[in-house]
Amino acid sequence: MNNDTREQLANDVGANLPYLRRYARALTGSQDTGDTYAIATLEAILSDPDQYQNGPDAKVALFRSFHAIWTTSGAVFGDDTDVSGIARKARDHLSKLTPNTREALLLHTVEDFSASDVACVMNVPPEEAQELIDIAYAEMGQHVSGRVMIIEDEAIISMDLESIVADMGHRVTGIARTRDRAVQLAKEEQADLILSDIQLADNSSGIDAVNDILAAQGDRPVIFITAFPERLLTGKGPEPAFLISKPYTEAQVKSAVSQAMFFSSTETLNA
8 A cells, every 4th residue: 555545545544433423322332342342344454455455434334343343243342341221221232232223223314324224234134224223213113111301592593492392202301502501400300311502502511511501410311412513522632422513404303303212322522
C-alpha cells in the first residue's frame, strides 16, 4: 500500500469512526464494550487493508469490517460482571430477540443504511436484510408503553416528537424548553425515558438538565438529539448510548425510543 492509499484509508476511517462508535455503543449497551469492538475493527483493517478496501464505499466498508469481528466473536452484549438491575433485565430481553434483527434495525434506522447496504454490512442477501428489518420493527413494537419527557426548545420539533412518541403508545409527561423547566417538570412526574436536545432556548444545556434529573431520580434511558453528533462521540469520557442526528426521521426516533425503553442503562455526560 503506497502513502497516498494509506492517507486515503486513514481519512475514510477517521471520518466514519464516530458513527461506528455510536453504532457499537447502541448495539452493545456499553461504551467500553462498544469501543473494544471498534478498536478491534481498526486493528483488523491495519493488519489487512485489502479486506476493507473491497467495500462499496467508506462507511459501508468500515461497518462491514466491524460486523466480521462482531459475528465471529459471538456478538457479546457488554460485560455481565457490571450489569445489574434494569440493565440486566434489558440484557435478558435482548437474548429473546430474533438473531441479527437488532443489528439490522440499528443499521437501517440510526445509521441510515439502505436495505442493500445492510445486506452488504451483514454479509446476507438483500431479501434477508429486509426481512430482518421488518421482523425488528415488529418485535421492537411489542414493548411496554411508558412515560416520556421531551426537552426541546423548538416548538415544531417538540410537537413532532410528541406526536411520534404518542403514536407509539407512550404518554408524554411534558415538554421543557430550558434546563430549569426540565428539572421542575421531572419533579412533577417522573418519566421512564427522556428525549432531549443539547442546546436549549436560554443557552442552557440539555446535557446539564439530564444530569440534574438523573442525579436526583436515578438511572433511566436518555436519547439525545443533536445536529452535531460527532461532538459527543469523541472517545473522551462518558457518551450517550442513544444519539439521533438532526435532521432526524420518524423511523430513527421510533427505533431509538423502542431500544432505549428496554436497554435502559444510561451514563451521565460531562457538559
